Amino acid sequence: MDPTTDNAGQSGDAGTARTALEALRAEIAKAVVGQDPAVTGLVVALLCRGHVLLEGVPGVAKTLLVRALASALELDTKRVQFTPDLMPSDVTGSLVYDTRTAEFSFQPGPVFTHLLLADEINRTPPKTQSSLLEAMEERQVTVDGIPRPLPEPFLVAATQNPVEYEGTYPLPEAQLDRFLLKLTIPLPSRQDEIDVLTRHASGFDPRDLRAAGVRPVAGPADLEAARAAVAKTTVSPEITAYVVDICRATRESPSLTLGVSPRGATALLATSRAWAWLTGRDYVIPDDVKALALPTLRHRVQLRPEAEMEGVTADSVINAILSHVPVPR
Numbered sequence: 001m002d003p004t005t006d007n008a009g010q011s012g013d014a015g016t017a018r019t020a021l022e023a024l025r026a027e028i029a030k031a032v033v034g035q036d037p038a039v040t041g042l043v044v045a046l047l048c049r050g051h052v053l054l055e056g057v058p059g060v061a062k063t064l065l066v067r068a069l070a071s072a073l074e075l076d077t078k079r080v081q082f083t084p085d086l087m088p089s090d091v092t093g094s095l096v097y098d099t100r101t102a103e104f105s106f107q108p109g110p111v112f113t114h115l116l117l118a119d120e121i122n123r124t125p126p127k128t129q130s131s132l133l134e135a136m137e138e139r140q141v142t143v144d145g146i147p148r149p150l151p152e153p154f155l156v157a158a159t160q161n162p163v164e165y166e167g168t169y170p171l172p173e174a175q176l177d178r179f180l181l182k183l184t185i186p187l188p189s190r191q192d193e194i195d196v197l198t199r200h201a202s203g204f205d206p207r208d209l210r211a212a213g214v215r216p217v218a219g220p221a222d223l224e225a226a227r228a229a230v231a232k233t234t235v236s237p238e239i240t241a242y243v244v245d246i247c248r249a250t251r252e253s254p255s256l257t258l259g260v261s262p263r264g265a266t267a268l269l270a271t272s273r274a275w276a277w278l279t280g281r282d283y284v285i286p287d288d289v290k291a292l293a294l295p296t297l298r299h300r301v302q303l304r305p306e307a308e309m310e311g312v313t314a315d316s317v318i319n320a321i322l323s324h325v326p327v328p329r
Contacts, residue, residue, distance in 0.1 A: 014229035018278065020218035021226060027072040030213045031206065032065050033199070034192035040278070041183045041295055042069055042157065046223055047230050047274040050180025050267070051136050051156040053121075053171075053299060060185045062159040064206050066117045071209045073223075074216035075114035075153070082124035088131030092141045093148075106143060111135050114151050114220075118158035122168045129175055132156060136178045153223055173258070173302070180267055182299035226277070233273040234283040238328035243269050243289055249321045250301050255312050258302035268296045286327045294318055 021043055028039050038054065042065075045052045054062045063079070070077035080091055093109030110116065111132070121129060134140065136156050140147045158179070161168055176182075188196065204212060243265055251259030260268075271292040276284045298314045307317075 014225050017218070017222040017225040017229070018280070020222045021278065023217040024069070024072050027214055027217045028065070028068045031068040031204075031209055032061050033195045034188050035061065035065055035185065038065055038183045038185055039069070040275075041181050042066075042155075043278065044271050044274045044292070045180050046073075046153060046155055047226055047277070048180055048267075048270045049153070049227070050270070051158070051178065053158050053160055053176070053179040053182045054185055055160045055162065055182060056185030057187070058161060060187060061206075062185050063117060063119060065185075066115065066157045066159075068209055068214055069157075070115045071214045072217055073115075074219045076151070077115040077117060078110040078113040079117040079119055080110050081119050082121050082128065084124060086124045086128050088128050091128065091131045092135065093143060095144055104144075106146075106148065108148075109141075111141060112148075112150060114153055114155070116154075116156045118156055120161060121158040122160045122171055125169055126172055129169070129171060132158075133175060133178060153220060176299045177261065177263060179299060180271065181295040183295055229282075230274050230277045232282065233277050235269065235273060236283070236328075239272075239284050239286065239289065240269065242286060242325070242328050243272070245325050246289070246293060246321060247297070249325055250297065250318070253301075253317055253321065255304055255307040255317050256301050257304050258300075260297050260300045264297055264300040267300075268292060271296050290322055293322055 024043060025036055025039050028035075032039075042052055044050075054065070056062055067077065067079075069075075080086075089109065091109050092111050093107055095104040096107045097103075098105050118132065121132075134142065135150060135154075138147075139152075139154055140149045142148070160171070206212075247260040247262075247265040247268065250256060253259065268289065272284050272288040275292050276282075276288045279288075294315055297318055301314050301317065303312060303314060303317070
Protein backbone atom coordinates (compact mmCIF):
# COMPACT_ATOMS: atom_id res chain seq x y z
CA MET A 1 0.00 0.00 0.00
CA ASP A 2 1.18 3.50 -0.81
CA PRO A 3 2.36 5.29 2.37
CA THR A 4 0.24 8.32 1.51
CA THR A 5 -2.80 6.09 1.85
CA ASP A 6 -1.98 5.42 5.48
CA ASN A 7 -1.71 9.13 6.20
CA ALA A 8 -4.98 9.84 4.43
CA GLY A 9 -6.84 7.09 6.23
CA GLN A 10 -5.62 8.11 9.68
CA SER A 11 -5.88 11.86 9.51
CA GLY A 12 -8.22 13.38 12.05
CA ASP A 13 -7.75 17.08 11.29
CA ALA A 14 -10.69 18.76 9.57
CA GLY A 15 -8.44 20.76 7.23
CA THR A 16 -6.58 17.64 6.18
CA ALA A 17 -9.89 15.84 5.72
CA ARG A 18 -11.18 18.60 3.43
CA THR A 19 -8.02 18.44 1.34
CA ALA A 20 -8.32 14.66 1.08
CA LEU A 21 -11.96 14.81 0.01
CA GLU A 22 -11.19 17.53 -2.53
CA ALA A 23 -8.60 15.18 -4.04
CA LEU A 24 -11.38 12.68 -4.82
CA ARG A 25 -12.40 14.59 -7.95
CA ALA A 26 -8.99 14.29 -9.55
CA GLU A 27 -8.65 10.66 -8.55
CA ILE A 28 -12.06 9.60 -9.86
CA ALA A 29 -11.43 11.58 -13.06
CA LYS A 30 -8.77 8.98 -13.89
CA ALA A 31 -11.64 6.55 -14.54
CA VAL A 32 -14.71 8.72 -15.15
CA VAL A 33 -14.75 11.71 -17.51
CA GLY A 34 -16.76 14.87 -16.86
CA GLN A 35 -18.90 13.91 -13.85
CA ASP A 36 -17.64 16.33 -11.19
CA PRO A 37 -21.15 17.35 -9.99
CA ALA A 38 -22.05 13.70 -9.37
CA VAL A 39 -18.79 13.10 -7.48
CA THR A 40 -19.50 16.14 -5.31
CA GLY A 41 -23.04 14.92 -4.66
CA LEU A 42 -21.80 11.52 -3.52
CA VAL A 43 -19.32 13.15 -1.13
CA VAL A 44 -22.06 15.41 0.27
CA ALA A 45 -24.23 12.33 0.86
CA LEU A 46 -21.41 10.59 2.73
CA LEU A 47 -20.90 13.66 4.92
CA CYS A 48 -24.63 13.78 5.71
CA ARG A 49 -24.96 10.01 6.21
CA GLY A 50 -27.45 9.94 3.35
CA HIS A 51 -28.10 7.89 0.24
CA VAL A 52 -28.05 8.76 -3.45
CA LEU A 53 -30.23 7.96 -6.43
CA LEU A 54 -28.35 8.16 -9.73
CA GLU A 55 -30.55 8.53 -12.79
CA GLY A 56 -29.44 8.37 -16.40
CA VAL A 57 -29.72 6.32 -19.55
CA PRO A 58 -27.67 3.11 -19.73
CA GLY A 59 -24.01 3.54 -20.60
CA VAL A 60 -23.16 6.87 -18.93
CA ALA A 61 -20.79 5.33 -16.31
CA LYS A 62 -23.11 5.34 -13.28
CA THR A 63 -21.74 2.01 -12.03
CA LEU A 64 -18.14 2.96 -12.81
CA LEU A 65 -18.56 6.21 -10.89
CA VAL A 66 -19.61 4.42 -7.70
CA ARG A 67 -16.84 1.81 -8.00
CA ALA A 68 -14.23 4.53 -8.52
CA LEU A 69 -15.50 6.41 -5.45
CA ALA A 70 -15.18 3.28 -3.31
CA SER A 71 -11.62 2.72 -4.54
CA ALA A 72 -10.59 6.32 -3.92
CA LEU A 73 -12.05 6.23 -0.39
CA GLU A 74 -10.72 2.73 0.39
CA LEU A 75 -14.21 1.50 1.28
CA ASP A 76 -15.68 -1.95 0.83
CA THR A 77 -18.29 -2.08 -1.89
CA LYS A 78 -20.75 -4.64 -3.19
CA ARG A 79 -23.06 -4.58 -6.17
CA VAL A 80 -26.57 -5.98 -6.53
CA GLN A 81 -28.12 -6.21 -9.98
CA PHE A 82 -31.82 -5.67 -9.37
CA THR A 83 -34.00 -7.91 -11.52
CA PRO A 84 -37.74 -8.77 -11.57
CA ASP A 85 -37.12 -12.07 -9.74
CA LEU A 86 -34.83 -10.70 -6.99
CA MET A 87 -36.06 -11.52 -3.48
CA PRO A 88 -35.69 -9.26 -0.41
CA SER A 89 -33.50 -11.89 1.30
CA ASP A 90 -31.13 -11.70 -1.69
CA VAL A 91 -30.35 -8.17 -0.53
CA THR A 92 -30.52 -8.32 3.27
CA GLY A 93 -29.41 -11.91 3.93
CA SER A 94 -31.23 -14.89 5.41
CA LEU A 95 -31.07 -17.78 7.85
CA VAL A 96 -29.33 -20.86 6.47
CA TYR A 97 -29.61 -24.32 7.98
CA ASP A 98 -26.24 -25.81 8.94
CA THR A 99 -26.40 -29.61 8.77
CA ARG A 100 -23.24 -29.97 10.87
CA THR A 101 -24.61 -28.11 13.87
CA ALA A 102 -28.31 -28.74 13.15
CA GLU A 103 -28.91 -25.01 13.69
CA PHE A 104 -29.80 -22.01 11.60
CA SER A 105 -27.10 -19.40 11.09
CA PHE A 106 -27.37 -15.94 9.55
CA GLN A 107 -25.79 -15.51 6.13
CA PRO A 108 -25.25 -11.75 5.56
CA GLY A 109 -26.48 -10.33 2.28
CA PRO A 110 -24.65 -7.80 0.10
CA VAL A 111 -26.16 -4.92 2.10
CA PHE A 112 -23.47 -5.58 4.73
CA THR A 113 -20.86 -3.31 3.16
CA HIS A 114 -19.77 0.32 3.24
CA LEU A 115 -21.01 1.28 -0.20
CA LEU A 116 -23.86 -0.70 -1.72
CA LEU A 117 -24.41 -0.25 -5.43
CA ALA A 118 -28.05 -1.08 -6.12
CA ASP A 119 -27.91 -1.30 -9.90
CA GLU A 120 -31.10 -0.56 -11.85
CA ILE A 121 -33.22 -0.49 -8.71
CA ASN A 122 -36.35 0.32 -10.72
CA ARG A 123 -36.17 -3.00 -12.57
CA THR A 124 -37.31 -4.93 -9.48
CA PRO A 125 -40.84 -4.94 -7.98
CA PRO A 126 -41.69 -2.68 -5.00
CA LYS A 127 -41.49 -5.56 -2.48
CA THR A 128 -37.78 -5.98 -3.09
CA GLN A 129 -37.21 -2.24 -3.41
CA SER A 130 -38.72 -1.88 0.05
CA SER A 131 -36.27 -4.39 1.50
CA LEU A 132 -33.76 -1.55 1.49
CA LEU A 133 -35.94 0.80 3.53
CA GLU A 134 -34.92 -0.40 6.99
CA ALA A 135 -31.27 -0.64 5.97
CA MET A 136 -31.30 2.91 4.59
CA GLU A 137 -33.22 4.51 7.42
CA GLU A 138 -32.19 2.50 10.49
CA ARG A 139 -28.77 1.29 9.27
CA GLN A 140 -29.61 -2.19 10.40
CA VAL A 141 -31.28 -5.34 9.12
CA THR A 142 -33.73 -7.35 11.23
CA VAL A 143 -33.83 -11.08 10.46
CA ASP A 144 -35.72 -13.53 12.68
CA GLY A 145 -36.43 -10.69 15.11
CA ILE A 146 -32.75 -9.89 15.67
CA PRO A 147 -31.46 -6.45 14.58
CA ARG A 148 -28.06 -6.63 12.91
CA PRO A 149 -26.19 -3.31 12.53
CA LEU A 150 -24.61 -2.39 9.22
CA PRO A 151 -21.01 -1.20 8.85
CA GLU A 152 -20.14 2.48 9.20
CA PRO A 153 -19.91 4.42 6.95
CA PHE A 154 -22.84 3.04 4.96
CA LEU A 155 -24.23 4.48 1.75
CA VAL A 156 -26.70 3.13 -0.79
CA ALA A 157 -26.02 4.39 -4.31
CA ALA A 158 -28.95 3.24 -6.42
CA THR A 159 -28.89 3.62 -10.18
CA GLN A 160 -32.11 4.07 -12.08
CA ASN A 161 -33.08 4.14 -15.71
CA PRO A 162 -35.69 6.74 -16.71
CA VAL A 163 -39.11 5.40 -15.74
CA GLU A 164 -40.50 5.56 -19.26
CA TYR A 165 -38.16 2.73 -20.23
CA GLU A 166 -39.87 -0.60 -20.81
CA GLY A 167 -39.91 -3.07 -17.91
CA THR A 168 -39.31 -0.61 -15.07
CA TYR A 169 -41.19 0.03 -11.80
CA PRO A 170 -41.33 3.65 -10.56
CA LEU A 171 -40.04 3.92 -7.01
CA PRO A 172 -42.80 4.62 -4.44
CA GLU A 173 -42.77 8.07 -2.83
CA ALA A 174 -41.91 6.59 0.58
CA GLN A 175 -38.68 5.15 -0.76
CA LEU A 176 -37.80 8.15 -2.90
CA ASP A 177 -37.95 10.30 0.23
CA ARG A 178 -35.31 8.07 1.83
CA PHE A 179 -32.75 9.22 -0.73
CA LEU A 180 -30.93 12.34 0.35
CA LEU A 181 -30.05 13.33 -3.23
CA LYS A 182 -31.16 12.51 -6.73
CA LEU A 183 -28.33 13.10 -9.17
CA THR A 184 -28.96 13.08 -12.90
CA ILE A 185 -26.08 11.74 -14.99
CA PRO A 186 -26.21 13.47 -18.38
CA LEU A 187 -24.82 12.26 -21.66
CA PRO A 188 -21.24 13.51 -22.08
CA SER A 189 -20.31 16.52 -24.15
CA ARG A 190 -18.66 15.92 -27.51
CA GLN A 191 -15.17 16.54 -26.13
CA ASP A 192 -15.78 14.34 -23.08
CA GLU A 193 -17.00 11.52 -25.32
CA ILE A 194 -13.87 11.89 -27.45
CA ASP A 195 -11.78 11.62 -24.26
CA VAL A 196 -13.67 8.46 -23.25
CA LEU A 197 -13.04 6.79 -26.59
CA THR A 198 -9.39 7.87 -26.57
CA ARG A 199 -8.89 6.23 -23.17
CA HIS A 200 -10.49 2.99 -24.35
CA ALA A 201 -8.36 3.03 -27.50
CA SER A 202 -5.30 3.35 -25.23
CA GLY A 203 -6.25 0.19 -23.30
CA PHE A 204 -8.42 1.52 -20.45
CA ASP A 205 -10.33 -1.30 -18.75
CA PRO A 206 -13.25 -0.13 -16.56
CA ARG A 207 -13.07 -3.42 -14.65
CA ASP A 208 -9.48 -2.73 -13.53
CA LEU A 209 -9.40 0.58 -11.70
CA ARG A 210 -5.95 -0.08 -10.26
CA ALA A 211 -4.52 -0.26 -13.75
CA ALA A 212 -6.24 3.04 -14.50
CA GLY A 213 -4.27 4.60 -11.64
CA VAL A 214 -7.12 5.06 -9.14
CA ARG A 215 -5.64 4.99 -5.64
CA PRO A 216 -7.06 5.66 -2.16
CA VAL A 217 -6.70 9.35 -1.31
CA ALA A 218 -9.00 9.44 1.74
CA GLY A 219 -10.46 7.01 4.23
CA PRO A 220 -13.05 6.48 6.98
CA ALA A 221 -11.09 8.63 9.46
CA ASP A 222 -11.25 11.56 7.04
CA LEU A 223 -14.99 11.10 6.74
CA GLU A 224 -15.43 11.10 10.51
CA ALA A 225 -13.34 14.26 10.90
CA ALA A 226 -15.27 15.92 8.08
CA ARG A 227 -18.64 14.96 9.56
CA ALA A 228 -17.66 16.43 12.90
CA ALA A 229 -16.64 19.68 11.19
CA VAL A 230 -19.88 19.82 9.17
CA ALA A 231 -21.88 19.43 12.40
CA LYS A 232 -20.20 22.61 13.68
CA THR A 233 -21.02 24.64 10.58
CA THR A 234 -23.13 27.64 11.61
CA VAL A 235 -26.65 28.13 10.29
CA SER A 236 -28.21 31.52 10.98
CA PRO A 237 -31.95 31.89 11.73
CA GLU A 238 -32.31 33.73 8.41
CA ILE A 239 -30.90 30.75 6.47
CA THR A 240 -33.16 28.35 8.34
CA ALA A 241 -36.16 30.49 7.45
CA TYR A 242 -34.99 30.65 3.81
CA VAL A 243 -34.90 26.85 3.60
CA VAL A 244 -38.38 26.63 5.13
CA ASP A 245 -39.76 29.26 2.73
CA ILE A 246 -38.43 27.37 -0.30
CA CYS A 247 -39.97 24.11 0.85
CA ARG A 248 -43.30 25.71 1.77
CA ALA A 249 -43.44 27.34 -1.67
CA THR A 250 -43.35 23.89 -3.30
CA ARG A 251 -46.50 22.95 -1.37
CA GLU A 252 -48.30 25.98 -2.80
CA SER A 253 -47.11 25.59 -6.40
CA PRO A 254 -49.99 25.16 -8.89
CA SER A 255 -47.78 22.80 -10.94
CA LEU A 256 -47.34 20.28 -8.12
CA THR A 257 -49.65 17.79 -6.44
CA LEU A 258 -47.02 16.97 -3.81
CA GLY A 259 -44.61 19.43 -2.26
CA VAL A 260 -41.52 18.98 -0.10
CA SER A 261 -42.11 17.50 3.36
CA PRO A 262 -40.41 18.69 6.57
CA ARG A 263 -37.99 15.78 6.08
CA GLY A 264 -37.03 17.32 2.76
CA ALA A 265 -36.44 20.68 4.43
CA THR A 266 -34.17 18.99 6.97
CA ALA A 267 -32.30 17.31 4.12
CA LEU A 268 -31.78 20.63 2.30
CA LEU A 269 -30.37 22.20 5.45
CA ALA A 270 -28.01 19.26 5.96
CA THR A 271 -26.71 19.21 2.37
CA SER A 272 -26.24 22.99 2.41
CA ARG A 273 -24.07 22.71 5.53
CA ALA A 274 -21.96 19.99 3.94
CA TRP A 275 -21.50 22.03 0.76
CA ALA A 276 -20.56 25.13 2.77
CA TRP A 277 -17.88 23.17 4.62
CA LEU A 278 -16.54 21.61 1.43
CA THR A 279 -16.14 25.07 -0.11
CA GLY A 280 -14.08 26.21 2.87
CA ARG A 281 -16.57 28.05 5.08
CA ASP A 282 -17.84 27.34 8.58
CA TYR A 283 -21.18 29.05 7.97
CA VAL A 284 -23.98 28.63 5.41
CA ILE A 285 -24.92 31.33 2.88
CA PRO A 286 -27.96 31.45 0.54
CA ASP A 287 -25.84 30.32 -2.42
CA ASP A 288 -25.17 27.02 -0.62
CA VAL A 289 -28.91 26.42 -0.35
CA LYS A 290 -29.43 27.28 -4.02
CA ALA A 291 -26.58 24.99 -5.09
CA LEU A 292 -28.12 21.94 -3.39
CA ALA A 293 -31.81 22.69 -3.89
CA LEU A 294 -32.24 20.77 -7.15
CA PRO A 295 -30.53 17.48 -6.23
CA THR A 296 -32.07 17.53 -2.73
CA LEU A 297 -35.65 18.38 -3.70
CA ARG A 298 -36.31 17.22 -7.28
CA HIS A 299 -37.37 13.71 -6.26
CA ARG A 300 -39.52 14.91 -3.35
CA VAL A 301 -42.10 16.74 -5.47
CA GLN A 302 -44.77 15.38 -7.79
CA LEU A 303 -45.97 17.15 -10.92
CA ARG A 304 -49.61 17.55 -11.87
CA PRO A 305 -50.40 15.49 -15.00
CA GLU A 306 -51.48 18.59 -16.92
CA ALA A 307 -48.22 20.39 -16.05
CA GLU A 308 -46.20 17.36 -17.13
CA MET A 309 -48.06 17.29 -20.45
CA GLU A 310 -47.10 20.92 -20.98
CA GLY A 311 -43.42 20.08 -20.59
CA VAL A 312 -43.00 21.35 -17.04
CA THR A 313 -40.31 19.52 -15.03
CA ALA A 314 -39.56 19.28 -11.34
CA ASP A 315 -36.30 21.15 -11.94
CA SER A 316 -38.05 24.03 -13.72
CA VAL A 317 -40.59 24.38 -10.88
CA ILE A 318 -37.84 24.45 -8.24
CA ASN A 319 -35.78 26.94 -10.24
CA ALA A 320 -38.84 29.20 -10.54
CA ILE A 321 -39.37 29.00 -6.78
CA LEU A 322 -35.72 29.86 -6.12
CA SER A 323 -36.08 32.95 -8.30
CA HIS A 324 -39.16 34.18 -6.42
CA VAL A 325 -38.47 33.34 -2.76
CA PRO A 326 -36.83 36.38 -1.11
CA VAL A 327 -33.13 35.81 -0.40
CA PRO A 328 -31.93 36.82 3.08
CA ARG A 329 -29.35 39.59 3.22
